[in-house]
Amino acid sequence: xxxxxxxxxxxxxPTMLGIMTIAFLIIQFAPGGPVEKVIAxxxxxxxGASDRVSGGGGDFNSQNLGSDDITSKYRGAxxxxxxxxxxxxxxxxxxxxxxxxxxxxxxxxIRLDFGQSYFRDVTVIDLILEKMPVSIxxxxxxxxxxxxxSIPLGISKAVRDGSRxxxxxxxxxxxxxxxxxxLFAILLIVFFAGSEFFDWFPLRGLTSDNWHDLSFFExxxxxxxxxxxxxxxxxxxxFATTIFLTKNSFLDEIRKQxxxxxxxxxxxxxQVLYGHVFRNAMLIIIAGxxxxxxxxxxxxSLLIEVIFSLDGLGLLGFESVLNRDYAxxxxxxxxxxxxxxxxxxxxxxxxxxxxxxxxxxAREV
Numbered sequence: 001x002x003x004x005x006x007x008x009x010x011x012x013x014p015t016m017l018g019i020m021t022i023a024f025l026i027i028q029f030a031p032g033g034p035v036e037k038v039i040a041x042x043x044x045x046x047x048g049a050s051d052r053v054s055g056g057g058g059d060f061n062s063q064n065l066g067s068d069d070i071t072s073k074y075r076g077a078x079x080x081x082x083x084x085x086x087x088x089x090x091x092x093x094x095x096x097x098x099x100x101x102x103x104x105x106x107x108x109x110i111r112l113d114f115g116q117s118y119f120r121d122v123t124v125i126d127l128i129l130e131k132m133p134v135s136i137x138x139x140x141x142x143x144x145x146x147x148x149x150s151i152p153l154g155i156s157k158a159v160r161d162g163s164r165x166x167x168x169x170x171x172x173x174x175x176x177x178x179x180x181x182x183l184f185a186i187l188l189i190v191f192f193a194g195s196e197f198f199d200w201f202p203l204r205g206l207t208s209d210n211w212h213d214l215s216f217f218e219x220x221x222x223x224x225x226x227x228x229x230x231x232x233x234x235x236x237x238x239f240a241t242t243i244f245l246t247k248n249s250f251l252d253e254i255r256k257q258x259x260x261x262x263x264x265x266x267x268x269x270x271q272v273l274y275g276h277v278f279r280n281a282m283l284i285i286i287a288g289x290x291x292x293x294x295x296x297x298x299x300x301s302l303l304i305e306v307i308f309s310l311d312g313l314g315l316l317g318f319e320s321v322l323n324r325d326y327a328x329x330x331x332x333x334x335x336x337x338x339x340x341x342x343x344x345x346x347x348x349x350x351x352x353x354x355x356x357x358x359x360x361x362a363r364e365v
Contacts, residue, residue, distance in 0.1 A: 008345045012338070017106070019337050020330070024102050027326060034092045034118045034324045039085070092118060092326075105330065114331035119323055124331040127316065134206060134305070134312030137223075141231050143289075146238045151285065153239075154246025159273070161251060177240035182303040185233035189307070193229060201229050204309035230308045242285070249281040286350065 089095040093104070108115065114124040122130075157166045191197045202208070206226050207219075214222060253259065254277055262272045302314035313332065320328035 005345065005349070008348070012341045015341060016334070016338060020106065020109070020334060021102070023330065023333055024098075024105070027329075028098055032324055033094070034326065035085070035088045035094060037119075037324050038088055109331075109334050114334075115327050118325045118327055120325075124327050127328060128313065128332065128335070131311060131313050131316045134310050135314065137206060137227060138230065138234060138304070138310070138312065141227060142234050142238060145231065145235050146242055147285075147289065150239050150242035151246050151282075154243045155250055155273075157243070157247040158250035158254065159269075161247075173240050173243055177237045179236060181233050181237055182307060184236050185229070185304055185307045188229045188233055202226050206310065230304050230310060233307075234304055246281075246285055249284055250277060253277045253281040283351065289347075289350075 086095070093101055096104075112125075116123050117127055120127060153169065157169060160166050188201075189203065193199070193201045193203050202225065206223060208214075208222050208226070211219065211222065254273075259272055259277060262276050263269075267275070302318055304310070305312045305315040306318075316328065317332050319325075320332070
């Protein structure tokens with residue numbers, strides 16, 4: 001077990017290096033960049049694919065270029081002071097060759113130094129911590145509802161396999177899964193958030209303007225009141241996978257020989273189901289819990305955050321890409337990728353904790 005964990009931890013290093021290398025190469029060919037963005041704002045020219053005369057993402061360095069060459073690199077920079085353009089390149093680090101910039105980034109990230117946002121007067125880590133409460137709220141509540149509802153419903157469907165209850169619940173789940181979350185969010189706003197139907201829920205934010213004046217109990221109610229519509233929109237399609245996974249896992253176990261033997265011994269269905277089947281059937285579901293939380297935490301909430309004006313990590317990443325704030329883009333990619341790899345390892349360890357019969361030492365990484 002210890003040897004397996006060590007191998008997996010060591011494997012994280014080349015995996016992360018590969019992820020960051022691919023992302024860095026993509027950025028080099030992406031049109032535009034932070035220098036072009038600043039120049040476009042100063043000259044009143046929209047930043048886009050044509051802002052860069054040649055190359056993208058700052059793949060040039062100005063160490064051996066003259067003043068005319070520096071300004072000619074950027075469309076719209078003609079007429080600007082070449083020294084000012086050179087200062088912009090130095091500010092964003094684009095005065096160095098790409099390989100040097102990549103090496104500096106890797107060394108800083110190893111030391112967990114993510115630098116400062118290009119366009120916000122705040123460090124990247126502080127910016128991420130500032131947006132994290134929104135994403136944590138969405139992730140925790142979505143995971144809680146997903147597992148709290150899906151597991152009991154999946155067990156009920158397995159026990160009543162083929163019944164009317166199983167058929168109509170499956171129909172409802174499939175239809176709900178097919179509805180895009182953002183579309184359902186808009187429908188919720190139209191019907192329940194101040195339109196011509198009902199004005200029951202707020203349209204934006206996690207708290208009301210008078211949050212600090214509320215009592216502790218009132219703050220809890222206000223917080224849940226603001227979360228109701230976003231979580232409902234997110235959870236609509238999240239139930240399907242867990243419900244059907246639970247049902248199929250229980251069905252697979254119920255049909256095994258040890259269940260028949262347990263029944264032959266005179267055990268009740270409740271004892272058979274929860275004393276024998278439950279532990280084996282829940283192995284894959286419980287082990288996948290960390291991954292499910294990370295998925296709901298960091299992905300799938302961008303449109304919901306935009307629709308309900310929730311300033312979380314999803315919106316931060318999207319805006320950073322649009323604004324060419326590469327410091328935030330690379331830092332969030334690094335942190336989320338690292339968390340994902342660690343969570344995969346945690347899931348494997350949970351497998352063994354639930355079922356000691358699993359032998360990690362005999363597995364290939």
